Structures are given as structure tokens and as C-alpha cells.
Amino acid sequence: MRTFLYFLLFMFLAGVITILAAILGDEGAWYFAWLIGTAMLVLVSAAGGALLDAQEASAAAAGREQS
Amino acid sequence: MINGTVVDLSRVQFAATALYHFLFVPLTLGLSFLLAAMETVYVTTGKPIYKQMAQFWGKLFMINFALGVATGLTMEFQFGTNWSFYSSFVGDIFGAPLAIEGLMAFFMESTFVGLMVFGWERLSKGQHLAATWLVAFGSNLSALWILVANGFMQDPVGATFDPFTMRMQLTSFQKLIFSPDVQSKFVHTSIAGYVTAAVFVTGVSAFYLLRKRHVPLAKRSLRMAALFGVLATIGVITLGDALGFVAARVQPTKLAAMEGLWKAQAAPMPFNLIAFPSQTEQKNDGVVQVPDLLSLLVTHSLDRTVLGVDALERQARRRIEQGIPAVQALRVLARDPTNAAALAKFTAHRRDLGYGFLLQRYAPDLSQATPAQVRAAARDTIPPVAAVFWSFRVMVGLGLLMLAFFVLAALYSLHNTVQNKRWFLKVAVWMIPVPFLANECGWLVAELGRQPWTVFDVLPTWMSASTHSVAYMVFSLIGFLGLYSIFIVIELYLLVRAIRLGPAEPGGAGEGRTVPAAAHGGKAEG
Numbered sequence: 026m027r028t029f030l031y032f033l034l035f036m037f038l039a040g041v042i043t044i045l046a047a048i049l050g051d052e053g054a055w056y057f058a059w060l061i062g063t064a065m066l067v068l069v070s071a072a073g074g075a076l077l078d079a080q081e082a083s084a085a086a087a088g089r090e091q092s
Numbered sequence: 093m094i095n096g097t098v099v100d101l102s103r104v105q106f107a108a109t110a111l112y113h114f115l116f117v118p119l120t121l122g123l124s125f126l127l128a129a130m131e132t133v134y135v136t137t138g139k140p141i142y143k144q145m146a147q148f149w150g151k152l153f154m155i156n157f158a159l160g161v162a163t164g165l166t167m168e169f170q171f172g173t174n175w176s177f178y179s180s181f182v183g184d185i186f187g188a189p190l191a192i193e194g195l196m197a198f199f200m201e202s203t204f205v206g207l208m209v210f211g212w213e214r215l216s217k218g219q220h221l222a223a224t225w226l227v228a229f230g231s232n233l234s235a236l237w238i239l240v241a242n243g244f245m246q247d248p249v250g251a252t253f254d255p256f257t258m259r260m261q262l263t264s265f266q267k268l269i270f271s272p273d274v275q276s277k278f279v280h281t282s283i284a285g286y287v288t289a290a291v292f293v294t295g296v297s298a299f300y301l302l303r304k305r306h307v308p309l310a311k312r313s314l315r316m317a318a319l320f321g322v323l324a325t326i327g328v329i330t331l332g333d334a335l336g337f338v339a340a341r342v343q344p345t346k347l348a349a350m351e352g353l354w355k356a357q358a359a360p361m362p363f364n365l366i367a368f369p370s371q372t373e374q375k376n377d378g379v380v381q382v383p384d385l386l387s388l389l390v391t392h393s394l395d396r397t398v399l400g401v402d403a404l405e406r407q408a409r410r411r412i413e414q415g416i417p418a419v420q421a422l423r424v425l426a427r428d429p430t431n432a433a434a435l436a437k438f439t440a441h442r443r444d445l446g447y448g449f450l451l452q453r454y455a456p457d458l459s460q461a462t463p464a465q466v467r468a469a470a471r472d473t474i475p476p477v478a479a480v481f482w483s484f485r486v487m488v489g490l491g492l493l494m495l496a497f498f499v500l501a502a503l504y505s506l507h508n509t510v511q512n513k514r515w516f517l518k519v520a521v522w523m524i525p526v527p528f529l530a531n532e533c534g535w536l537v538a539e540l541g542r543q544p545w546t547v548f549d550v551l552p553t554w555m556s557a558s559t560h561s562v563a564y565m566v567f568s569l570i571g572f573l574g575l576y577s578i579f580i581v582i583e584l585y586l587l588v589r590a591i592r593l594g595p596a597e598p599g600g601a602g603e604g605r606t607v608p609a610a611a612h613g614g615k616a617e618g
């Protein structure tokens with residue numbers, strides 16, 4: 026049930042974004058670029074953090090193997 | 093007529109309060125999204141270090157947010173107190189965005205800020221994350237509306253002057269919010285905030301790395317801020333280019349000032365890298381040029397040109413002459429709104445009404461205006477070139493510097509060696525003031541470059557102010573400067589104290605030593 030509710034929420038968001046893109050695409054291309062760009066910035070930076078965790082974990086594992 | 097000193101003092105007061113206010117705003121705009129990024133990692137990976145990061149940077153965000161709101165509120169009251177003619181002239185258009193901005197700031201942003209700060213123990217992880225994202229969107233969307241209002245002052249589309257109500261009236265809300273100037277201004281300003289926050293987080297993290305304190309938090313914060321910063325700086329430069337391109341079309345006098353372009357040049361025009369413009373002699377000294385670059389930058393081609401100050405002044409003289417009958421007809425309509433001849437005359441010259449107003453400063457009785465007075469008014473249409481020229485170059489120069497800085501920060505961080513580059517960490521701490529300076533220069537370009545107008549081509553600044561006494565303005569200026577300086581001191585004191593104190597360490601872990609990431613990779617909490 027919980028997953029279904031999340032599914033509905035995300036479908037709703039996807040719908041809103043599609044409609045927004047259609048409206049903004051014509052007249053508000055920079056606004057649209059801002060929305061997409063901001064999401065991308067946040068995700069790239071979040072991925073960077075997670076990547077550092079992975080780098081440090083593998084460095085720690087390599088250190089354990091050597092010792 | 094309003095005393096010129098009162099107008100100047102009103103300008104100084106508004107400029108000072110706006111510049112103070114904009115020391116707080118960009119950090120709020122950008123840090124909110126960095127917080128969203130940190131908390132997103134926390135919610136998706138469950139690693140407590142990201143919660144600690146979100147809470148620590150969230151505390152700095154709150155200090156900045158509270159003082160930003162305080163400085164913003166008092167600033168906006170000036171529209172009514174010191175710029176009453178302006179407010180009544182464009183209130184129909186200006187009022188709506190300003191009200192929406194207030195509503196967004198107080199209802200959306202502040203409500204969710206409350207949830208974000210006090211909700212850690214009360215909301216589920218998902219709900220808290222949603223609150224943080226809504227704070228980020230709320231603060232940027234509230235900025236959108238004040239920038240819609242400012243964009244209208246730069247390029248007044250979607251409105252028309254009504255000679256019967258004697259004020260501007262909105263004709264198209266859609267045109268207002270989708271104007272190219274408003275759009276590129278919003279995105280440029282919002283992303284300038286991202287850049288500011290990224291430099292701030294990188295600098296503070298570098299400070300911790302230099303002192304070997306809170307190392308896991310600092311390394312992760314620096315990594316996230318560096319990647320955020322690289323992309324944001326690319327964005328701010330792209331949008332800066334878009335703004336210049338828009339200015340070339342809608343505010344040619346601002347563009348000429350930004351580029352120190354006194355006379356038209358053949359295409360492809362060279363770019364004045366360095367120059368010392370003289371407003372009185374209308375020429376540049378000590379010029380260093382880059383061939384062809386100006387045409388490329390402002391027309392995105394090699395075979396087009398833009399007008400120089402000389403041609404723009406000639407244009408202004410013609411428009412002032414056309415504006416005289418518009419103002420005269422308006423005066424008749426003010427006495428007798430049914431006068432059809434006056435209405436016809438006004439309609440024929442309405443496009444140049446603002447230019448007629450400009451001349452009134454020199455010739456209160458327009459029928460007696462002399463060619464010398466017309467020339468003086470036409471000269472006024474050129475903004476203070478040296479100030480705009482140099483503010484623009486400082487902003488762009490600092491933008492390029494920050495791009496180089498972030499590329500290096502990202503490289504070192506991706507190699508996971510940034511903690512060993514002490515010289516770079518020291519530079520990173522010293523970089524903290526740089527984006528703040530770039531932001532202030534940006535506003536100087538935008539607002540000084542718009543002079544002599546409050547609403548470009550429509551309403552001159554000299555007419556827009558309230559009729560106060562000089563003594564009143566001096567008193568209020570000193571009061572504002574004193575109050576805002578206290579705000580800055582409080583902000584700096586609280587921020588420095590919170591940074592020195594550092595993040596709350598659960599059980600003191602991580603303080604003064606490097607804790608491997610794996611140590612934080614425990615089970616999901618929250």
C-alpha cells in the first residue's frame with residue numbers, strides 16, 4: 026500500500042513536471058533551464074558525496090588487505 | 093520640484109540598504125539547495141554524517157536567514173516612505189509581485205524553515221527532506237518575485253501608462269513574468285546565490301581541514317560544494333552572457349556604459365579589457381583591447397554592432413523633443429480629461445513621455461526649453477560609465493576566478509587529496525568574500541546602469557522620490573546605516589562563533605581526527 030501511495034505521488038509529480046515543461050518550454054525556456062539545472066546540480070553534488078564514501082571505503086578495505 | 097539632494101540621499105539610502113541586504117540573500121538562496129543535497133544523501137544512504145552535515149550547515153543557514161529577512165523588510169518599506177511617487181506610478185504592477193514575494197517568504201519559506209529546524213525529531217525522514225526541499229524552492233521562488241519587479245524596472249513590458257489615472261497599468265501578467273530580462277535576471281541571480289554558498293561551504297570546510305577538525309564532515313562538504321560550485325559557476329557565466337545579450341536590445345545605454353563604448357565601431361567590435369573612461373570628455377584612457385570579442389559577446393556574431401554613447405545621445409535628443417508634446421498634453425488631460433485633441437496629441441507621443449519628464453528637470457516650463465537644456469537632459473540618459481564599466485569587469489573577473497577555483501577544488505577533491513593541499517585550503521578560506529563582492533558589483537551594474545531611470549525609458553529617478561526635507565533624509569540615512577551595520581556585525585559574530593564551535597559531534601566522534609567513511613556507514617537512522 027505504502028509503495029502504491031509513493032507510486033501515485035511520483036506519478037503526480039511526473040505529470041506536473043511534464044505539464045510545466047510544456048508550458049515553460051514555449052515562453053519560459055530559462056525558467057525551465059533553472060528547474061532542470063538546479064535538480065542536476067543537487068544530484069551531481071549528492072552523487073559526489075556518495076562517491077567519496079565509496080572511495081574512502083575502498084581505500085580502507087585496501088589498507089586492511091595490505092596489513 | 094523635489095530637492096536634488098533629497099533624491100540623491102534617497103538613492104544612497106536605498107543603494108546602501110540593498111547592498112547590505114544582498115550580503116545575506118545569496119547565501120540563503122544557495123545554501124538551501126546544498127542542504128537539500130546533503131539531506132537527500134542522508135535519506136537515501138542513511139549515513140548519520142550527512143545528517144550531521146545538514147544540521148550544521150542548517151544552523152549557519154538559519155543565522156543568515158533570520159538576519160536576511162530583517163534587512164529585507166526594512167528595505168522594502170522605503171518604497172512607500174522615500175519613493176512614494178514611484179510607488180503610486182507603478183504600484184499596480186509592482187504591488188502584485190511584491191505581495192507574492194512577501195507571501196512566499198513568510199508563508200511558504202518561513203513555515204518550512206520552522207519545520208526544517210525544529211522538525212528533526214518530530215518528522216519522519218521523508219517529511220523532513222520534503223520540508224528542506226520546500227525551503228529551498230520557497231526561498232528561490234520568493235526571490236523570483238522581487239526580481240520580476242526589478243526586471244520590470246529594467247524592461248517595462250506588460251504594462252502601459254494610463255493618462256486618466258496618471259499611472260502605469262498592467263496589461264499582461266504573462267508578458268511581465270516571461271520577459272527575457274526577468275527570466276535571465278532570475279536565473280543569473282539565483283545561481284549567483286548557488287555560487288556564493290558553494291564558495292562559503294568550500295571555504296569553511298577548508299578551514300576545518302587546515303585545522304584537522306571535523307575532517308569527515310569537511311571532506312564531504314567540500315566535495316559536494318565543489319561539484320555544485322563548478323556547475324553553478326558555468327551557469328552564472330552562461331546567464332551573465334544572456335543578460336548582456338538582452339541588455340544590448342532593451343537597455344543600450346547600460347550596455348554602452350558596461351563596455352565603455354563612446355563611439356560606434358565597425359564590426360567586429362573590439363572588447364575593452366581595461367580602460368579608464370572619462371564621462372566629461374567622453375573618451376577612454378589607457379585602453380587595452382581584445383580584437384573582435386565585443387561583437388561576439390553582445391551580438392553573438394562577428395558582423396553586427398551596437399550603438400555607442402554618441403549615437404544614443406542623438407537618439408535621446410530626438411525622443412526628448414517628441415516627449416515635450418506628450419507631457420504638455422498630459423497636463424491638459426489632468427485638468428480636462430474630456431479634451432479629445434489633448435488625448436490625440438498624447439497618444440501620438442506617448443512612447444516618449446519619459447523623455448519629456450527628463451527635460452522637466454532642466455525646463456519646468458517645457459514650452460520655453462532651450463536646445464542647451466535638451467542637450468543636458470540627453471546627456472543625463474548616459475549612466476555613470478566608469479562605475480558601471482569597472483563593476484562589470486570586477487564581477488566577470490571574479491566569476492572567472494571562481495570557475496578556476498572550483499575546477500581545481502573538484503579535481504583535488506575527486507582525487508581525495510584536497511586535505512593535503514594546504515596552499516589550496518588557505519586560498520579557499522580567503523575566497524569566502526569573493527562571491528559576495530561579485531554579487532554587490534552585479535547589482536551596481538544593474539542599478540547604476542539603469543540610471544537616470546527608475547523605470548527604464550518611462551520614469552526618471554529625479555521624479556520618483558518623496559518630498560522629504562534634507563534633514564529628515566540625513567537622519568534616516570544615518571539610522572539605516574547604523575542599524576544595518578549592527579546586523580552585519582551580529583551576523584559575522586554569530587557565524588564565526590558557530591563555525592568555531594563546529595558541528596555537534598554525537599559522542600565527540602570525529603573531533604580532531606580522521607574517521608574513515610566506513611565508520612559512518614552504519615545502519616539507517618531517523
Ligand code: HEM
Pocket residue numbers: 246276277278280281284285287288328329331332333335336339346487488489490491492494527530531532533534535537538539541
Ligand atoms: C562571469 C560572467 C558574468 C557575466 C557576463 C555577468 C553579467 C551580468 C550582467 C550583464 C548583469 C546586469 C543585469 C542587468 O542589467 O539587469 C549582471 C548582474 C548581476 N550579476 Fe553578473 N555576470 C557574471 C558573473 C557573475 C557572478 C560570478 C556573480 C556572483 C557570484 C554575479 C552576480 C550578479 C548579480 C547579483 C547581479 C544583479 C542582479 C541581476 O541583474 O541579475 N554575476 N551580471
